[in-house]
Amino acid sequence: MAERTEPDEETMNDAGTEVREIGVPSMGLVLLVGVSGSGKTTFGAAHFRSSQVVSSDFCRGLVSDDPNDQAATPDAFDVLHYIVGTRLRRGLLTVVDATNVQASARASLVRLAKENNVLVDAIVLDVPEAVAVERNARRPDRGFGAHVVARQHKDLKRSLRLLRKEGFRRVHVLRGDEIERVVITPEKPWNDRRELRGPFDIVGDVHGCATELVMLLEKLGYAITRDDAGRAVDAAHPEGRTAVFVGDLVDRGPDTPGVLRLVMGMTAGGAALCVAGNHEAKLVRALKGAKVQVQHGLGESLAQLEAAGPAFTQDARAFMDRLLSHLVLDDGRLVVAHAGLKEAYHGRSSARVRSFALYGDTTGETDEYGLPVRYPWAREYRGKAMVVYGHTPVLEPEWVNNTICLDTGVVFGGRLTALRYPEKEVVQVAALEQYYEPVRPLTPAAGAEEREPTALNIDDVAGTRWHTTEHAGRVKIPEENAAAALEVMSRFAVDPRWLIYLPPTMAPAPTSTLDGFLEHPEQAFAEYAAAGVGEVVCEEKHMGSRAVAVLARDAEAARRRFAVSDGTTGVVYTRTGRAFFSHGHDELVARLTDAVSPLFEELDTDWVALDCELLPWSAKAEGLIKEQYASVGAAALTALPEASAALARAASRGLDVSALAGRVASREANAAAYRAAYGAYVRRTDGLEGVTLAPFQILAAEGRALAATETHRWHLEKIATLTDPLITPTRHRFVDLTSAEQRAEATRWWLDLTAAGGEGMVVKPAAPTKRVQPGLKVRGREYLRIIYGPDYTDSLDVLRNRGLGRKRNLALREHGLGIEALTRFLAGEPLWSVHQMAFAVLALESEPVDPRL
């Protein structure tokens, strides 16, 4: 069954009209049909944008360097079809400028339009043969004679009889001076109602349950209008809300005419919209006299309509016959279709689209109840538009990737469901009784039962991609970074349902030129002051391992909010999403949940995500410390004394090696300082014994992206209320950047901190500020020995020449992606959408920037 269209306009007007108006589909294909020399190219240039017109001559030139090389025609048409197909897939109006006088040439283009589910029109330029021949003769590049035009003309004449049956929506034939007087208007698809912004109340399958429908509309706040017989004939919402029916108004239930009467009244007055359901489609066919099997409640409808009388039945049939397969609403943000609709079909028009919208993505198989098996398209849905549908009765409406099924089987004794849009609020009334026996018991929504653990697709993350974020704009993730992230994510990361955030990298403060220092607080203060930040916080930088903790209050909260139902209640993971301590992780989660439990009350939430440092460094990094840091120390402190001894012996022979001996002695001192530096971050731990966490930010709690909204004063105050010994407090101070005295005090504080073996501090704007670095680290002079090498203090002149641009850029982008991950999670966006953001942070983290920054 084809998507409904207007009847073809009468094209053979007499020549007296001033202007000839032609409508073409705004998203679709237009074929220009006419012999060589009929003026197609001129016509195309006059009425369409040059990018909309694809000509066979142009494509011939592309593949052969000669637009008239007829031998290149097959390849030229391959290219033409590729361009046209791509444009149609992308929903662009496309005009084909080729003779198109042969049925086979047109057929392949019509097929291309149908494959892309768009409409196709033909515009025939029927000029006299002599005119065309004469035009060709005037063009030096057209070498062919009059016989070619004659043959084409014969083809065209034959075509004019056939064209209307070739699948065109409309055929516009232009003759004589009509060609000059034509005005072309793009017509948008009928299903495109994006100008309607709602708010809407979308109502699930009603199936003749008129009483429940009235109850639901009243519950939604609609005022019902009744006729003299007391029948509901219209309803309106005082706040101007619009009801949208997902179809299947009819069959099975006790009062199909009652439902139709009310919905017809509402749509006629503009208070409601309605799309077709498969039951309406079949009922219409039955009413038109087609032979259909009377089952699935069709008999009830026919009998009830019979009783309602022929006039009503006539109206109802006309109403149902006019229903569209789907509607695109609210600027494309909402799509309503009876059985749902995959993204590629939104706003499209074809038999295939209509079939999907009415019957779903059927696989051709049937299940043990004899019902068609449907492909769970929602599980793969990745579109931006919310898709609301019905068709398959489910126990509870449930979100699956921004889609929701509202058929809760009212006719089977379930409930009638409405969804308030944009509020995403579900409103239901229970069935007064079971009117019909279901063939199959109600089940959870298709794809919902296992939607979260496995609903991620490789296409969600692999390859080069661009992400749009609120805080960092558009962010590019290069393919090779995604490849590295995929390896780490899939081999080591925790269950993606818990992975709602990954921490961004942080840039160091601009390089200091102060004698003996590479980094110094003053540069961080100066940068923020210059950016207009009035107050900053200086937080002690714990030397441990970065840890993100996502903790649910209990297993029920984990199930409800994270869709995790295996009894786990949280995770503590590293910067790459890997769980801390394969043995002991569960205990760490349990103890940390206990330690932060005051926050559940305080923030009125049953889960919380924290950004922390896990201490000591050696708890996680002992392998690295031994392999890298201690090894260098061992080598240095063995080699240098032996070199000193050899030099001493040489000196005793009277050789002048004093300068060299001095350098070796200095290196030995540096090596000892280096060994002391890493040693300060080593503490003996045994399992979790001796391990603590230092939370410094509460990333999020139910309904609140705290990392993006709250000041650091708020975060630190909340965290300061945690007194469990598992929690290590974060020393900090606030600095008014206009006060030289406070800046100097903070610098002294930093010097003391680092002199005592501390790593350094992080300076952050006290309140969240967009477009500045979210934090700058200022690392201590001794700590930097384990980053830049024991002797780095002798090479400060070289090291100061370090480029921070890439690192700072990454820090901003990763911060934006991290916040985006949190906000998406909080907005209830599908797992894949949250995961994309966390994955993107990891991908950017694999970017090879100077690792010492």
Add this chain to the structure above:
Amino acid sequence: MLLTLTTTHRPATDLGHLLHKHPDRVQELRQSFGTATVFYPEASDERCTVALLVEIDPVRLARSAGRRTPDFSLAKYVNDRSYAASSLLGVALADVFSTARRGRSDARQAVADAPMPLEIRVPVLPCRGGPEIARRVFEPLGWTVTADPIALDDRFPEWGDSRYVSLSLSGDVRLADALNQLHVLLPVLDEAKHYWQSDDEVDKLLRSGEGWLTAHPDRELITRRYLGRSSSLPRVALARLAELDDTTEDALEPPEDEEALQPPARRASLNVQRHEAVLEALRELGARSVIDLGCGPGQFLAKLAAEPSFTKVTGTDVSTRSLQIAARRLHLDTVGDRQAARIDLFQGALTYEDARFAGFDAAVLMEVVEHVDPPRLAALERVVLATARPRAVLVTTPNREYNANYEDLTGMRHPDHRFEWSRAEFESWATRVAGDHGYTVELRGVGDRDPELGTPTQMAVFRRG
């Protein structure tokens, strides 16, 4: 870093003639990576010692290389190059004593041609594998070897020894041979070359090894380690991610071989048996198109590709490095069009649904499931059995019970294994997932059967019912 060389040849000061370095002078020689100083801590007729001390400025060394250098990681900056006798010392040695290395001496040619008593002292020698490796490498060349381990850090005695040894060699060896041996063998023991490899590396190795390397019992080890490994961007990216986690890169790149902790002979035979068992099962199933999920570096793919009855052979792995090796193994860039069209390789992860996994007669999961964290297994089951839905799935995995037969095995067979199943555990898992996804399952053993403990590998054959 320091190296001293002592002779008790009489007169010992002949050493100065052989080396073309006067015992009473201190000579500084610029190297691309720092300064080499040659001086003599002692010089008498009885005993003469030359010291080569190389000062490296790692900051400047690192800056001279671009960001696409092979070891782009923190290790480039905080490293032992300034202290340990690495490949850089080998380079400096060859350069400073180039004439002596060629065995030429205008003044003392006869002395240069003859073995002489030598003592060589390298206070800090990187020596992965410990003192034993140093002995294996130097003793066949006629040296008496003393190699003392160096502790990592006295403050943390529980950490044990570092990867360095203090090395002393003594023996009667021609001086030129000794210098050439050090030039080649220092980087070998170091196992990480830190100067830029060029195309003529092999030629250099052959020149320096003339006369002694071809006869060395461990020449393969030496050649392999000397020529080192190449690298590419994905590895750099991976190294960055390893660093974020405070782990070493090795942790992200586990050994390719299963049963990595077993002796090579046992490892190889089980591997062959496993491949044969899976091939046999595929033949039984009449499978024509096969996807190897988690194909690693492609050993099994090569066997599939060798059998024309498999008309479509596809391998997928999450490791881009493994895929590169597999592509090389299968000669994908040189095989004919027909063969190339039969074989396909791509990066994929078994916890992400992937349309490219679908449409095969059979999927092979050979020693793969045990590398997946148990909480993520449900995702793998879903991706393979519910979404890809091949007609048959073959799963092999270790039988934990059999581990009792492996001597010295504590823990699991491979460092990256997340679990190993007993026969009962495997059966219960296989039965459940078969039921969940509409497959039937048959269990088999692979490898030599122990009457009590079963076979070392267990296999499940799933058929879509």
